[in-house]
Amino acid sequence: MNDFRRRLKRFSVSIKPDADGFTGRECPVKKCEGYFKIQFGTGLPGEVPCHCPYCGHTGPHDEFYTKEQIEYAKSVAMHQITGQFIKELKKIEKRPDPHAFISIGIKVEGRPLPVRYYREKKLETEVVCNRCMLRYAIYGVFGYCPDCGVHNSLQILSANLDIVGKMLALSGEAGKEVADKLIENALEDAVSSIDGFGREICKVYVAKSSDATKAQNISFQNIAKARDQIISLFNIDIAVPLAQEEWPSLIRAFQKRHLIAHKMGVIDQQYVDTTGVSPSLIGRKIEIKPEEVSELVKVLEKIGGYLSAQLAGL
Numbered sequence: 001m002n003d004f005r006r007r008l009k010r011f012s013v014s015i016k017p018d019a020d021g022f023t024g025r026e027c028p029v030k031k032c033e034g035y036f037k038i039q040f041g042t043g044l045p046g047e048v049p050c051h052c053p054y055c056g057h058t059g060p061h062d063e064f065y066t067k068e069q070i071e072y073a074k075s076v077a078m079h080q081i082t083g084q085f086i087k088e089l090k091k092i093e094k095r096p097d098p099h100a101f102i103s104i105g106i107k108v109e110g111r112p113l114p115v116r117y118y119r120e121k122k123l124e125t126e127v128v129c130n131r132c133m134l135r136y137a138i139y140g141v142f143g144y145c146p147d148c149g150v151h152n153s154l155q156i157l158s159a160n161l162d163i164v165g166k167m168l169a170l171s172g173e174a175g176k177e178v179a180d181k182l183i184e185n186a187l188e189d190a191v192s193s194i195d196g197f198g199r200e201i202c203k204v205y206v207a208k209s210s211d212a213t214k215a216q217n218i219s220f221q222n223i224a225k226a227r228d229q230i231i232s233l234f235n236i237d238i239a240v241p242l243a244q245e246e247w248p249s250l251i252r253a254f255q256k257r258h259l260i261a262h263k264m265g266v267i268d269q270q271y272v273d274t275t276g277v278s279p280s281l282i283g284r285k286i287e288i289k290p291e292e293v294s295e296l297v298k299v300l301e302k303i304g305g306y307l308s309a310q311l312a313g314l
């Protein structure tokens, strides 16, 4: 029995990765409890603290076990303890002695408590951090890298703009109708990418803004308005890294996107007023060349990189 008691003191239960190599993690912060997965062995070397991708909470990895993992570990321990206990009891099991005048037998019955197995959840976005190479998976799209803590907004923007580039390349091989549609979609996706990035990064740095509500509700669909708002909120001008002619061409690309999204691509008075083209074009269909969209992609990359670096340095 002494040996049994000694064995009871400490259990070590290994938590195995899922079929994709990921181990689930759960943020210990009550308001967050965000679930994510990481692949141990990728990312920073050695034992590093874990960052919650959703709220940024940082702590040692043993704070980040999921509830299911803890239940599993407890059940494995209980399974072993009860199994061992039953085995010890069996040792004192005895049959009734047929020769004794009165004899009582002891029969030990029962099974060890069952193990509560669990399965890691499916998540929506898989990322390989471009700073520390950690492979991780999260709900949604944006988040902090659980290893190095860098926010992935710029990496996601680049990835999305890469896809825009691929759509443009495809348009070169397609017939006119499909090519036109691909170019229009590429333009819309480029604008959505900077909008998603811009909204996210303003939220990440909301504490450094002059007006938290405005920073949390900013939109980049109208880039001129976004520029003014970022100047007033963070004192950063997103046009600074651009060459002189790049800002007006950016405005024009955004206006074209507006026409495609809301006016079936037909030129209206607002487009004439904003871009200064001839009013005789009102009612005509807008034309978008693939080079315009690839130019836009380059400009948006510059803006993304600049805004990200400037906000980080505030």
Ligand SMILES: [Zn+2]
Pocket: 027, 028, 029, 032, 033, 034, 052, 053, 054, 055, 056, 057
């Ligand atoms: Zn969290």
Ligand SMILES: [Zn+2]
Pocket: 129, 130, 131, 132, 133, 134, 145, 146, 147, 148, 149, 150
């Ligand atoms: Zn990282």
